[in-house]
Amino acid sequence: MTTPSAPHHGLTPPTRQMIVPLLIRLVINLAIPVLTYVLLRPHVHSDITALVGGAAIPTACTVGVLLRRRHLDAIGVFALACFAIGLLLVIATGGNELVFKLREDIWTGPLGLAFLISVAARRPLFFAVLQLAARRNAQVAERIRRPGARRISTVTTGVIGVILLVHALIMVVLALTTSTTTYLTVSRPITWMIVGGGLAGLVWWIRHNTPADETDQPTKETAAPRSPTRATHR
Numbered sequence: 086m087t088t089p090s091a092p093h094h095g096l097t098p099p100t101r102q103m104i105v106p107l108l109i110r111l112v113i114n115l116a117i118p119v120l121t122y123v124l125l126r127p128h129v130h131s132d133i134t135a136l137v138g139g140a141a142i143p144t145a146c147t148v149g150v151l152l153r154r155r156h157l158d159a160i161g162v163f164a165l166a167c168f169a170i171g172l173l174l175v176i177a178t179g180g181n182e183l184v185f186k187l188r189e190d191i192w193t194g195p196l197g198l199a200f201l202i203s204v205a206a207r208r209p210l211f212f213a214v215l216q217l218a219a220r221r222n223a224q225v226a227e228r229i230r231r232p233g234a235r236r237i238s239t240v241t242t243g244v245i246g247v248i249l250l251v252h253a254l255i256m257v258v259l260a261l262t263t264s265t266t267t268y269l270t271v272s273r274p275i276t277w278m279i280v281g282g283g284l285a286g287l288v289w290w291i292r293h294n295t296p297a298d299e300t301d302q303p304t305k306e307t308a309a310p311r312s313p314t315r316a317t318h319r
Contacts, residue, residue, distance in 0.1 A: 117139070117143060118139035118143060118269055119139070119266065119269045119270055121135070121139035121142055122139040122265065122266065122269060125138045125139065132182045132265050133175060133180050133181075133182040135265075136185050136186065136265065137172070137175070137185065140168055140171070141168075143164070144165060144168045147165060151165075164189075167189045168188070171184065171188030174188070183260055183261070186260050186265065186268055186272075187256060187257065187260055190256040190272065191253060191256070191257070192253075193249040193250070193252045193256075194250060194254070197245070197246045197248070197249030197250030197252075197253060198250060199246075200242050200243070200245050200246030200249065201243065201246035203242060203246075204239055204242050209238050209239045209241070209242035209243075210242050211238045211239075211241045211242040212235060212238035212239070212242070215228075215234075215238060216229065228295075237291060237294060240290075241287060244283070244287050244290075245284070248279065248280060248283035249280070252280055256272060256275075256276070259271070259272065260272075
């Protein structure tokens with residue numbers, strides 16, 4: 086008679102492999118810039134020097150990961166581009182720290198305006214993206230031909246535009262009214278709440294307003310199969 090094995094507690098290896106790198110990435114991108122800024126600020130002459138020093142560490146880690154994996158990562162490339170653009174803006178503005186603090190957030194403002202303008206022009210950007218995807222995906226091509234697809238794409242484009250524009254405005258106000266340490270600490274969580282929460286709600290709305298596939302609807306034959314007819318002889 087075998088005794089039942091004790092239940093396994095803790096994370097499974099696949100889950101651990103996903104969570105551990107995510108936690109390391111969060112520490113590198115969130116905690117280290119703040120700690121570096123706090124430690125450097127008393128020893129340097131300006132905020133911008135401490136800001137660049139804090140941002141340089143996760144940027145260097147990103148470069149190391151890209152070189153080790155030898156392939157481009159969208160998030161890594163975005164971080165590197167934001168760092169480079171931030172440095173160029175600092176040089177162009179004569180050392181303005183505000184433009185460097187907002188280097189990863191201010192892009193949502195122009196992008197949000199572009200989405201809203203496309204809605205006003207009756208050429209929603211989200212629908213244009215779906216049309217591009219439809220060239221390689223027959224399922225997407227079939228979906229955008231359905232009644233109501235244009236309306237859903239228009240609403241989606243408008244909501245995305247509002248989310249991005251609100252995020253940009255809040256980040257600018259936050260950067261202008263709080264200390265650099267406070268901004269570095271709370272800007273990322275606020276971004277996740279606004280953009281992540283808004284997009285999650287939008288996905289829920291799309292799923293509940295998109296018609297089901299015709300193949301999912303039961304037909305008369307499958308719902309109630311007909312009994313075989315019997316020929317009557319007189």
